[in-house]
Amino acid sequence: MIEVAKTPPMGWNSWDCYGASVTEEELLGNAEYMRDHLKEYGWEYVVCDIQWYEPTANSSRYHKFAELEMDEYSRLLPAVNRFPSAKGGKGFRPIAEKIHQMGLKFGIHIMRGIPRQAVHRNTKILGSTATAREIAHPFSLCSWNTDMYGVDASQVGAQEYYNSLFQLYAEWGVDYVKVDDICVTEFKPNDLYSAKSEIEMIRHAIDACGRDMVLSLSPGPALLEKAEHLTANANMWRMTGDYWDRWEDLYQMFERCEKWAPHVKEHHWPDCDMLPLGHIGIRAPEHDFPDRQTRFTKDEQRSMMTLWCVFRSPLMMGGEMRDNDAFTLSLLTNRELLDIHRYGSNARQLSRRGEIVVWRSVLEDKRGCIAVFNLNTTAQSICIDTPWAQRKMREVWGQNDKVHLVEGKFYLSVPSHGCLCLLG
Secondary structure, rough: OOOOOOOOOOEOOHHHHOOOOOOOOHHHHHHHHHHHHHHHHHEEEEOOOOOOOOOOOOOOOOOOOOOOOOOOOOOEOOOOOOOHHHHHHHHHHHHHHHHHHHEEEEEEEEEEEEHHHHHHOOOOOOOOOOOOHHEEEEEEOOOOOEEEEEEEEEOOOOOHHHHHHHHHHHOOOOOOOEEEEOOOOOOOOOOOOOOOOHHHHHHHHHHOOOOOEEEOOOOOOHHHHHHHHHHHOOOEOOOOOOOOOOOOHHHHHHHHHHHHHHOOEEEEEEEEOOOOOOOEOOOOOHHHHEEEEEOOOOOHHHHHHHHHHHOOOOOEOOOOOOOOOHHHHHOOOOOHHHHHHHHHEEEEEEEEEEEEEEEEEEEEEOOEEEEEEOOOOOEEEEEEOOOHHOOEEEEEOOOOHHHEEEOOOOEEEOOHHHHHHOOO
């Protein structure tokens, strides 16, 4: 039974700034920033992304067949050189406790499957007489990471292995788990949803662990024809591959959101991926763009935040928040926009004429939202004829000088790659 994430989760994820190499200090530092600056606006999850169990991780570039921290039951543990409080078998419990004391929630990333080193050493499975070698699927491999074999659901001990993982995470105090190499897989090109049985085992393990956890599935693009199964088993699933600060990535998201909009509902959220805002790429030099401030223009950043919020995607800030400037903080603390994100419903693309895209949403208090996006390379003058023009509406980004109401119609001046978002 899925009872968490009634509204789209909001938080921070370490990937966009630290890749696979985030440390305890960086996690807790960003948690403190969230507590002090964002918590009152609904931001609450602090998520440690991939390779927290690898002592040698130092960027977003994976080390092939690296030695991993692991217990006797084939379960990965935090690397103590990066997470000192994990020493003595404490795992992530000390970090989770500190984050909970801030009034926030803690999340981790895991890879689908069982560690290869567990399989090669034929280690034990807690709660089963089976061993790692017996439950591993030797042909189920991730094309971009060498840590894991898939788990063969038909084998005795397979479910017990996943149960033991989530039992451990519950003991640590984990509130959110992002599972990777599972929403789509590549080891069977003719069956990109080949991990269906592992999704179901994970769902069962969460339901049995005694602790509520948000389940997020990656990577994308998720298969639209699998929406019913995704909704039955997960809270979030990625609609896209890794999303970065490139206009083409944002441009493509409009089509993805249009297709997935009918599947947005309480507890279940198609995911546009992280927000590459502020200071990113610190140790995540993706696409040959290293340590940087986001390459999105201010208008592009407003467009991204508006689309994510009107569509009601989960919001996961990707930048090092302690380096936020005033503009970046303003993006994350726009109360009216976040009201649309939290309380909106039935969001749909009303129209797309060339590179002019119009979305609408209705809030619980009956306020209406109209978001107009200009995907052109030049500013555009646009007329919107809607019954909502009779309402008193304001532009949530403070661009009211670009909005004129004439004879029941809105006349808008929308900047290149920018948007206007009317609420009222």
